[in-house]
Amino acid sequence: MSVSRRSFLGGAAAALGTLGSRVDVFAQSRNQAAQGGAGRPALDDYDSFAHLSSNENCWGPPESVMKAMNSAWKYSNRYGYPDANIVGEIAKHHGVKQENIMLTAGSGEVLDVVGTTYLMGNKKVLGVEPSYSTVYQHATSIKTTAIKLPLNQKDYRQDMAAMIKVANQRASEIGLVYLCNPNNPTGLIVTKQEVKQLLDGIPAGMPVLIDEAYHHFVDTPDYATSVPYVIEGRRVIVARTFSKIAALAGMRLGYAIAPAEMVQQMRPYAMSSINALVKHGGAAALKDTESQAKIKKMTIDLREKTSSDLRAYGYDVIPSQTNFFMVHIGREIQPVIDEFREKKVLVGRPFPPMTQHMRVSIGTADEMERFMKAFKEIFPAKAKTTAAI
Amino acid sequence: MSVSRRSFLGGAAAALGTLGSRVDVFAQSRNQAAQGGAGRPALDDYDSFAHLSSNENCWGPPESVMKAMNSAWKYSNRYGYPDANIVGEIAKHHGVKQENIMLTAGSGEVLDVVGTTYLMGNKKVLGVEPSYSTVYQHATSIKTTAIKLPLNQKDYRQDMAAMIKVANQRASEIGLVYLCNPNNPTGLIVTKQEVKQLLDGIPAGMPVLIDEAYHHFVDTPDYATSVPYVIEGRRVIVARTFSKIAALAGMRLGYAIAPAEMVQQMRPYAMSSINALVKHGGAAALKDTESQAKIKKMTIDLREKTSSDLRAYGYDVIPSQTNFFMVHIGREIQPVIDEFREKKVLVGRPFPPMTQHMRVSIGTADEMERFMKAFKEIFPAKAKTTAAI
Numbered sequence: 032m033s034v035s036r037r038s039f040l041g042g043a044a045a046a047l048g049t050l051g052s053r054v055d056v057f058a059q060s061r062n063q064a065a066q067g068g069a070g071r072p073a074l075d076d077y078d079s080f081a082h083l084s085s086n087e088n089c090w091g092p093p094e095s096v097m098k099a100m101n102s103a104w105k106y107s108n109r110y111g112y113p114d115a116n117i118v119g120e121i122a123k124h125h126g127v128k129q130e131n132i133m134l135t136a137g138s139g140e141v142l143d144v145v146g147t148t149y150l151m152g153n154k155k156v157l158g159v160e161p162s163y164s165t166v167y168q169h170a171t172s173i174k175t176t177a178i179k180l181p182l183n184q185k186d187y188r189q190d191m192a193a194m195i196k197v198a199n200q201r202a203s204e205i206g207l208v209y210l211c212n213p214n215n216p217t218g219l220i221v222t223k224q225e226v227k228q229l230l231d232g233i234p235a236g237m238p239v240l241i242d243e244a245y246h247h248f249v250d251t252p253d254y255a256t257s258v259p260y261v262i263e264g265r266r267v268i269v270a271r272t273f274s275k276i277a278a279l280a281g282m283r284l285g286y287a288i289a290p291a292e293m294v295q296q297m298r299p300y301a302m303s304s305i306n307a308l309v310k311h312g313g314a315a316a317l318k319d320t321e322s323q324a325k326i327k328k329m330t331i332d333l334r335e336k337t338s339s340d341l342r343a344y345g346y347d348v349i350p351s352q353t354n355f356f357m358v359h360i361g362r363e364i365q366p367v368i369d370e371f372r373e374k375k376v377l378v379g380r381p382f383p384p385m386t387q388h389m390r391v392s393i394g395t396a397d398e399m400e401r402f403m404k405a406f407k408e409i410f411p412a413k414a415k416t417t418a419a420i
Numbered sequence: 421m422s423v424s425r426r427s428f429l430g431g432a433a434a435a436l437g438t439l440g441s442r443v444d445v446f447a448q449s450r451n452q453a454a455q456g457g458a459g460r461p462a463l464d465d466y467d468s469f470a471h472l473s474s475n476e477n478c479w480g481p482p483e484s485v486m487k488a489m490n491s492a493w494k495y496s497n498r499y500g501y502p503d504a505n506i507v508g509e510i511a512k513h514h515g516v517k518q519e520n521i522m523l524t525a526g527s528g529e530v531l532d533v534v535g536t537t538y539l540m541g542n543k544k545v546l547g548v549e550p551s552y553s554t555v556y557q558h559a560t561s562i563k564t565t566a567i568k569l570p571l572n573q574k575d576y577r578q579d580m581a582a583m584i585k586v587a588n589q590r591a592s593e594i595g596l597v598y599l600c601n602p603n604n605p606t607g608l609i610v611t612k613q614e615v616k617q618l619l620d621g622i623p624a625g626m627p628v629l630i631d632e633a634y635h636h637f638v639d640t641p642d643y644a645t646s647v648p649y650v651i652e653g654r655r656v657i658v659a660r661t662f663s664k665i666a667a668l669a670g671m672r673l674g675y676a677i678a679p680a681e682m683v684q685q686m687r688p689y690a691m692s693s694i695n696a697l698v699k700h701g702g703a704a705a706l707k708d709t710e711s712q713a714k715i716k717k718m719t720i721d722l723r724e725k726t727s728s729d730l731r732a733y734g735y736d737v738i739p740s741q742t743n744f745f746m747v748h749i750g751r752e753i754q755p756v757i758d759e760f761r762e763k764k765v766l767v768g769r770p771f772p773p774m775t776q777h778m779r780v781s782i783g784t785a786d787e788m789e790r791f792m793k794a795f796k797e798i799f800p801a802k803a804k805t806t807a808a809i
Contacts, residue, residue, distance in 0.1 A: 077502050091497040100496075107489075108480045108667035113466050136525060136672075136693035143691060147536075172688035278497040281696030283525075299561035302532060304525035306695040307670030 081398035084377035086355045088278035089394045093322035099315035106307040115314035130291040138272035138285035145240045147300040154206025159189045161382035163215040187217045191225045195232035202234045211242040216382045216390040218351025223255035238266045245353040247276035277316035282309035330354045330393050345413025357388040374405040470787035473766035475744045477667035478783045482711035488704035489697040504703035519680040527661035527674035531555050534629045536689040543595025548578045550771035552604040576606045580614045584621035591623045600631040605771045605779040607740025612644035629657045634742040636665035666705035671698035719743045719782050734802025746777040763794040
């Protein structure tokens with residue numbers, strides 16, 4: 032080991048050394064981000080908000096993941112380096128081959144790449160509205176369009192029969208079916224029977240992108256992952272992310288699981304340009320099922336408590352299976368977002384046509400208390416609802 | 421601040437705290453990466469090599485950059501966060517507007533996105549061979565081809581007159597001109613006069629991608645960046661990276677500077693999905709010109725010493741302006757790569773048709789000594805050359 036190399040590692044260690052107490056971590060972050068500059072809130076401003084707008088994992092990565100990421104600093108200047116075998120670990124986790132995995136910088140990259148690959152030549156994407164709109168936006172950006180079906184009026188669930196009907200009637204126009212399961216922003220699942228119904232009912236070979244970003248929060252036997260359909264060889268792409276249960280949104284890691292042939296079709300449009308630290312963090316996260324169970328429980332407990340409080344206050348809440356929920360506020364959401372912001376609580380954006388619902392992400396207990404306090408200041412108590420929906 | 425949030429930061433701090441000495445950083449990295457798994461060398465194996473194969477910056481990020489990155493851990497679970505105004509800082513650095521910047525995960529993303537955008541519909545890319553082949557490979561992956569002109573036989577320089585001639589003769593086929601300046605793998609610049617000659621000589625409006633990955637190592641007044649052509653409004657895209665002078669290859673940060681209209685054309689195909697830590701690191705790197713000057717000097721000193729030793733030993737070295745150089749070995753490179761590998765020195769891959777040259781990246785003083793020792797074991801001394809080329 033040369034003097035120069037030592038000097039680099041020494042520098043890194045010195046930098047890390049200054050962060051040896053939790054106070055320092057926080058103070059240094061504060062100072063740094065306070066210089067955030069134009070167009071971004073300064074850190075003091077950032078920290079003053081309850082962040083319930085982006086379905087983030089408020090608890091951050093568990094210690095096992097932080098340790099793994101910090102162990103990889105020495106590769107920060109390298110290209111080919113020991114990467115904790117992240118692709119192999121993901122493949123093993125799902126019981127698929129490495130050729131079935133496309134590693135991406137968050138699952139947003141999967142959505143864009145699938146869109147580019149299967150919508151080229153003005154093919155359309157078929158899905159519901161509201162749903163996670165990245166695929167629809169990408170379709171617009173590459174000059175094609177989406178066929179968006181409404182949710183069931185009664186219970187906000189996705190209507191598989193309607194989807195199958197349109198997929199067959201307009202098969203020649205459609206390049207891709209998009210299914211967000213559980214759905215964002217409603218938090219509702221498509222049952223395992225319904226997924227099968229969809230895959231069996233649409234034209235054979237029509238590509239289906241199933242976005243399982245919130246997979247790890249689901250707590251019902253009615254739901255199942257769609258990875259087995261990939262293993263079966265169906266033209267299904269499952270998108271997963273380390274942004275939610277693993278709390279690595281800012282670090283950027285996700286992946287697609289798909290038949291090898293589809294992975295090959297998609298690769299030219301994927302960057303798969305992944306940060307060294309998060310490769311190590313992701314591999315550690317896959318193994319830390321204990322932390323995931325803890326995050327899941329904390330999330331569900333806080334979600335159910337808040338939902339229950341809102342119902343007791345007289346407002347309908349859609350029963351969610353994710354780390355967010357929707358509450359029916361009975362008036363237009365946009366001005367309400369601003370009222371919450373004034374009370375230092377950030378809530379979700381409008382999801383047309385459900386513009387009288389508010390999407391609320393699960394934050395810490397403290398953040399949820401701040402949310403309920405703000406809610407009660409903004410909305411009057413109403414007669415209690417009788418049903419969950 | 422809630423207990424939960426504190427607990428997260430405490431966890432982060434605790435993880436960082438274990439890294440308080442340089443021995444620990446190294447030991448922990450070693451243990452982690454030793455678990456690298458199949459398909460990747462275990463860490464002991466990785467560390468046993470002199471890494472002179474990938475034009476990395478062997479010294480790693482300077483302390484200012486490490487500090488900035490470590491200050492941003494608290495955003496590892498977030499989406500919208502204070503990001504050190506990285507796009508604004510880059511724009512300011514170049515005297516352009518933010519609309520002229522496309523932030524990417526390394527400059528490889530720029531190359532792919534430019535390729536996808538301007539080669540769609542089977543347009544061809546025009547450039548020289550050998551050069552950095554990512555753009556040519558991407559052209560192949562999206563089912564089109566490259567028109568590759570040879571370098572000057574005498575001095576390995578890029579022939580602007582030939583490029584202009586072909587660009588005009590085959591204008592209707594060509595979607596993009598690619599110019600790597602300085603060129604990889606030769607390390608030779610295209611002079612500022614030649615760049616102007618090229619831009620003035622090709623058909624008006626033909627997009628030109630100028631890859632300035634090694635910009636910061638150049639030390640001659642004959643060279644200049646092509647950013648002013650972007651400001652002039654020419655259809656020029658300049659690619660830059662934080663992987664080289666800023667030593668952030670593993671962290672993934674780069675950008676394109678281009679007319680706003682071109683940035684808009686490219687955006688749909690870019691992921692721009694960037695790690696939170698490296699946004700802060702990049703902003704710090706832009707400001708740490710002192711460290712960059714130090715890296716540049718160490719690199720040039722070691723390059724010139726090694727080049728001079730090789731010439732004294734009787735081998736021609738192409739006079740480089742980058743953090744790598746090519747030496748003429750007089751026989752086919754592929755088996756030689758293997759011989760060096762056996763001596764625990766990694767050197768560059770073959771760059772057809774220059775398959776009797778070896779590309780060597782600049783490593784630490786220790787690594788360069790190991791390289792020279794291996795070179796002398798593999799190759800006999802020859803009569804001294806009279807010229808630099």
